[in-house]
Amino acid sequence: MTPQKLTVGTSLSEKDLEELKARLGRDPTPVEVAIAEALWSEHCSYRTTRGLLRSLPTEGRRVVLGPGYDAGVIEVGDGYVVSVHIESHNHPSAIDPYGGAATGVGGVVRDILTVGTRPIALLNSIRFGPVEVSSHSRWLLSNVVRGISDYGNSIGVPTVAGEVEFDPSFERNCLVDVACIGLGRIERLLVPRADRPGSLLLLIGNHTGRDGIRGAAFASRPLSGSEDDRYAVQVPDPFTEKLLIDAITELVDGGLVLAVKDLGAGGLATAVPEILHKGGTGGVLDLSAVHLREPDMTPIEVLLSESQERMLLVVERELIGEVLRVLERYEVPSSLIGEVTEGGRLRVLWRGEVLADAPVWALVDAPEAPPRGRGIGGEDDQKGAKVTAELTEPEDLEEVLLRMLASPNLCSKEWVYSQYDQEVGTRTVLRPGEGDAAVLALPNGKFLAVKLDGDPKKCALDPYLGAMNVVSECRRNLTCVGAETVAIVDHLQFGDPGDPEVYASLEMTVRAIADYCRATGIPVVGGKVSLYNSDSVTGRNIKPTPVIGGIGIVERPSMVTRVSFRRKGDPIVLVGSTCPELGGSEYAELIHGSAGGPVPPVDPDEDSRICSAVLHLISLGAVLAAHDSSRGGLGVALAEMSIGGGIGASIDLRRLRSDGPLRDDVALFSEGRSRIILEVREEDLRLCGRVLDRQGLPWSVIGRTGGRSLTVTRGRKELVDLSIGELRRAWSSLERLMGGWA
Amino acid sequence: MRVAVIRFPGTNCDLDTIRAINSVPGAVCDLVWHSDDVNLSKYDLVVLPGGFSYSDRLRAGAIAARLPVMEGVRDFAEDGGLVLGICNGFQVLVESGMLPGALLPNSNGRFVCRWVHLKVEENRGPFTNLFDRNEVIALPVAHREGRYHPQEPTAGDGSGYRVVMRYVDRSGRRTAAANPNGSYGSIAAISNREGNVLGMMPHPERACDPLLSPLGRCDGLRLFLSAANYVRGSA
Numbered sequence: 001m002t003p004q005k006l007t008v009g010t011s012l013s014e015k016d017l018e019e020l021k022a023r024l025g026r027d028p029t030p031v032e033v034a035i036a037e038a039l040w041s042e043h044c045s046y047r048t049t050r051g052l053l054r055s056l057p058t059e060g061r062r063v064v065l066g067p068g069y070d071a072g073v074i075e076v077g078d079g080y081v082v083s084v085h086i087e088s089h090n091h092p093s094a095i096d097p098y099g100g101a102a103t104g105v106g107g108v109v110r111d112i113l114t115v116g117t118r119p120i121a122l123l124n125s126i127r128f129g130p131v132e133v134s135s136h137s138r139w140l141l142s143n144v145v146r147g148i149s150d151y152g153n154s155i156g157v158p159t160v161a162g163e164v165e166f167d168p169s170f171e172r173n174c175l176v177d178v179a180c181i182g183l184g185r186i187e188r189l190l191v192p193r194a195d196r197p198g199s200l201l202l203l204i205g206n207h208t209g210r211d212g213i214r215g216a217a218f219a220s221r222p223l224s225g226s227e228d229d230r231y232a233v234q235v236p237d238p239f240t241e242k243l244l245i246d247a248i249t250e251l252v253d254g255g256l257v258l259a260v261k262d263l264g265a266g267g268l269a270t271a272v273p274e275i276l277h278k279g280g281t282g283g284v285l286d287l288s289a290v291h292l293r294e295p296d297m298t299p300i301e302v303l304l305s306e307s308q309e310r311m312l313l314v315v316e317r318e319l320i321g322e323v324l325r326v327l328e329r330y331e332v333p334s335s336l337i338g339e340v341t342e343g344g345r346l347r348v349l350w351r352g353e354v355l356a357d358a359p360v361w362a363l364v365d366a367p368e369a370p371p372r373g374r375g376i377g378g379e380d381d382q383k384g385a386k387v388t389a390e391l392t393e394p395e396d397l398e399e400v401l402l403r404m405l406a407s408p409n410l411c412s413k414e415w416v417y418s419q420y421d422q423e424v425g426t427r428t429v430l431r432p433g434e435g436d437a438a439v440l441a442l443p444n445g446k447f448l449a450v451k452l453d454g455d456p457k458k459c460a461l462d463p464y465l466g467a468m469n470v471v472s473e474c475r476r477n478l479t480c481v482g483a484e485t486v487a488i489v490d491h492l493q494f495g496d497p498g499d500p501e502v503y504a505s506l507e508m509t510v511r512a513i514a515d516y517c518r519a520t521g522i523p524v525v526g527g528k529v530s531l532y533n534s535d536s537v538t539g540r541n542i543k544p545t546p547v548i549g550g551i552g553i554v555e556r557p558s559m560v561t562r563v564s565f566r567r568k569g570d571p572i573v574l575v576g577s578t579c580p581e582l583g584g585s586e587y588a589e590l591i592h593g594s595a596g597g598p599v600p601p602v603d604p605d606e607d608s609r610i611c612s613a614v615l616h617l618i619s620l621g622a623v624l625a626a627h628d629s630s631r632g633g634l635g636v637a638l639a640e641m642s643i644g645g646g647i648g649a650s651i652d653l654r655r656l657r658s659d660g661p662l663r664d665d666v667a668l669f670s671e672g673r674s675r676i677i678l679e680v681r682e683e684d685l686r687l688c689g690r691v692l693d694r695q696g697l698p699w700s701v702i703g704r705t706g707g708r709s710l711t712v713t714r715g716r717k718e719l720v721d722l723s724i725g726e727l728r729r730a731w732s733s734l735e736r737l738m739g740g741w742a
Numbered sequence: 743m744r745v746a747v748i749r750f751p752g753t754n755c756d757l758d759t760i761r762a763i764n765s766v767p768g769a770v771c772d773l774v775w776h777s778d779d780v781n782l783s784k785y786d787l788v789v790l791p792g793g794f795s796y797s798d799r800l801r802a803g804a805i806a807a808r809l810p811v812m813e814g815v816r817d818f819a820e821d822g823g824l825v826l827g828i829c830n831g832f833q834v835l836v837e838s839g840m841l842p843g844a845l846l847p848n849s850n851g852r853f854v855c856r857w858v859h860l861k862v863e864e865n866r867g868p869f870t871n872l873f874d875r876n877e878v879i880a881l882p883v884a885h886r887e888g889r890y891h892p893q894e895p896t897a898g899d900g901s902g903y904r905v906v907m908r909y910v911d912r913s914g915r916r917t918a919a920a921n922p923n924g925s926y927g928s929i930a931a932i933s934n935r936e937g938n939v940l941g942m943m944p945h946p947e948r949a950c951d952p953l954l955s956p957l958g959r960c961d962g963l964r965l966f967l968s969a970a971n972y973v974r975g976s977a
Contacts, residue, residue: 149853150853153853153855154752154754154794154797154798155754156755156793238794239751239796239797242751242752242754242794329775330751331751417855418852418854418855418856419852419853419854419855420853420855421855422855422884423855423882423945423948423954424755424758424792424884425758426758426762426947426948426950426951427954428954434956441953441954557953
């Protein structure tokens with residue numbers, strides 16, 4: 001073998017190099033080192049977290065494909081399957097928010113294609129610094145949204161749900177998480193593995209250029225703030241992505257491909273070994289056959305390029321002509337770059353020379369590694385938080401409610417979602433703002449509900465309870481639109497795992513998700529881990545931010561339930577009891593500048609009873625509107641229900657169920673415990689009581705719909721009386737803040 | 743009614759449009775790739791659906807408008823065939839000169855996706871015969887370049903085209919808030935003088951199923967049913 005000079009430096013550690021040497025029984029070639037470096041990066045191998053993630057329950061009645069593949073797949077009845085995947089593009093978006101966010105969308109869409117499904121919906125969960133004071137964060141928000149909008153809209157996949165949050169912890173390390181949902185037929189399902197020796201490897205899509213070289217390694221270290229970071233971000237091309245979607249869908253429908261694999265982080269260096277490894281085969285990869293954008297690229301550059309909108313197809317030799325004809329029709333470029341062989345060895349060629357010849361396992365199986373130490377501790381401004389009793393009760397709750405509604409975290413996100421095409425594909429039943437989750441029509445007459453949720457404020461205070469609150473909230477959101485939760489995906493975003501505190505919070509987060517899911521029988525069908533998220537100036541780690549993506553199924557169209565009040569004079573029922581804990585609440589932070597003390601507890605068993613009782617009531621037709629009471633508490637949730645329907649409500653705080661006496665501000669703004677607000681049909685109130693009592697649930701009628709204002713009293717004492725117009729004006733503050741940003 | 747839905751690279755509302763038209767009784771719909779050798783004269787209606795043909799390079803619709811298939815569409819329209827351009831399709835019609843004026847970037851510079859109210863000002867044409875004159879309907883818009891600018895500022899009467907729909911509020915008033923893109927005169931849809939070529943920014947194909955419409959109405963389907971009526975009447 002001819003030694004090739006490395007044109008880019010390696011970050012493979014001394015120890016890993018020794019390990020690779022031992023596995024090969026000789027010095028590795030530069031190409032072998034480059035492959036191992038990409039595959040053993042944290043981004044691709046989860047070497048720090050693999051052990052932890054094994055504790056998540058991944059099996060369930062509907063699970064077809066669990067974690068470990070490019071997308072999770074669940075069965076939704078009548079031969080249809082739904083796929084889901086979540087990814088983040090945090091580091092690229094911090095440097096180039098437009099390109100970083102757009103390529104994030106592109107990558108997750110291609111993951112959905114790898115299992116033979118067609119992308120039908122996008123979701124995103126994005127986090128920035130405080131936009132009301134930071135113009136940098138306004139710039140990031142504006143460009144991230146435009147990046148998602150331009151890419152998602154162009155490829156014809158609707159963006160149907162998401163969340164936006166602002167916190168100082170994300171000022172220089174924004175979080176941009178994108179999830180994609182796919183739809184397909186079970187008999188057309190593909191698994192990204194090359195298990196048939198003799199089949200061919202076909203690279204399709206964009207020409208390979210020098211963009212994004214070493215992105216996998218880039219994602220596995222903190223941002224350096226140097227110019228070098230900028231070159232690691234790739235260039236988005238939604239036009240080619242759309243052609244890839246159409247071409248691959250046609251190839252899958254025609255049964256013309258054996259397997260499909262996305263070229264993501266690490267490019268060919270990860271895609272080819274991974275697909276061979278999953279298939280238990282070997283292969284030949286001829287780098288000189290790749291169609292290039294820049295003709296003078298070196299083999300290592302071709303191997304590691306992360307040019308976007310490229311995919312790898314595994315095709316049977318006899319079908320290659322037919323496949324090429326389809327690709328030509330869609331004007332998708334392609335090149336035959338190798339074949340699948342027996343024997344489990346990967347040989348990499350360049351103009352006839354052998355650059356690598358190694359067992360596939362030796363390159364793919366990253367040795368588990370303890371985290372590298374570097375960090376200097378997390379956000380500690382949350383420590384020593386005051387408990388509720390020490391927060392002074394404000395005199396004017398009206399003013400507090402308006403301030404909360406106008407705060408960037410709680411206000412309407414219409415400025416964001418109106419930039420996304422929410423309806424292309426004509427499946428969207430509930431759009432952003434209409435329900436607690438998005439709802440999409442499935443071809444079998446059922447409906448899919450999807451939602452993303454995170455809550456770093458609570459997770460920073462108590463990673464275990466914080467993460468439990470997130471899963472619980474996500475499930476309640478699905479319940480409120482009439483869906484039973486059938487699976488979740490998790491995306492774990494943390495700082496430097498070498499910091500013992502960060503690692504401990506990661507451990508507690510995984511344990512919380514596992515405990516919740518085990519107790520409730522909800523499987524985790526996929527996930528992603530993003531580490532080394534820290535502020536490039538202060539070096540501080542971000543608040544721990546697990547984001548949960550929930551998937552639910554609504555059985556009948558009549559069960560699809562919206563947030564807005566529908567009629568006047570109906571009873572408003574609050575299911576669940578209100579707790580005094582204000583830890584990590586918007587109220588404590590915004591109004592008191594305090595973390596608020598302990599995080600509210602979660603009881604997965606009570607959650608299950610609440611969700612099942614509410615679904616029973618919805619299926620009986622007793623529920624006219626449903627809304628989860630979480631961020632901003634009851635006060636904000638009721639305001640949202642009023643604004644949406646243009647129908648007010650009168651609430652008496654004496655009627656709230658709780659374990660002890662509650663202060664008025666706590667009653668209005670506590671975010672704790674599983675609680676769901678229902679507008680119940682007057683004529684079904686007795687039935688409602690019977691269903692809730694049967695489950696042994698605390699519940700009460702806290703007021704009635706009607707009028708043109710939201711009034712809150714405690715007995716005769718009037719606390720809040722705000723017209724819907726006043727509420728709406730406060731709630732649309734993001735439009736005023738961001739109006740000038742195009 | 744025989745319908746051809748033309749697909750360019752980057753078109754993304756083609757399948758939605760076909761699904762919508764297929765819910766019209768008696769409609770038969772073909773998906774036609776722009777470079778396929780197809781004789782359009784066998785169709786009653788040609789639809790240029792929404793999307794981002796050629797990635798909106800140069801200007802939205804500019805490249806698609808100059809492809810050979812558009813010669814065929816022009817001849818088809820001159821022979822009296824019905825042509826409907828939706829969103830990007832409207833942009834293509836304007837770029838090809840089949841309809842006058844231009845579609846400029848939205849006044850706020852952002853993509854806008856929302857349901858709007860529209861006043862149907864013209865109900866004599868083939869696409870709107872199932873609407874009352876001045877009826878207020880609801881359809882969604884989703885575009886970045888939809889601000890209509892006429893060729894001559896005194897548009898509407900005698901200058902060669904008809905305003906078919908304008909953006910209004912719920913009660914039918916033209917207001918700035920009800921105009922999603924800053925269109926001149928709140929114009930949302932225009933046709934040629936004969937009425938057989940219609941360009942519109944709103945998406946009728948997204949308003950054909952009450953389940954998918956926030957108001958539970960099917961105002962988009964009425965447009966396709968109108969076309970079917972017209973075709974049946976003139977056959």
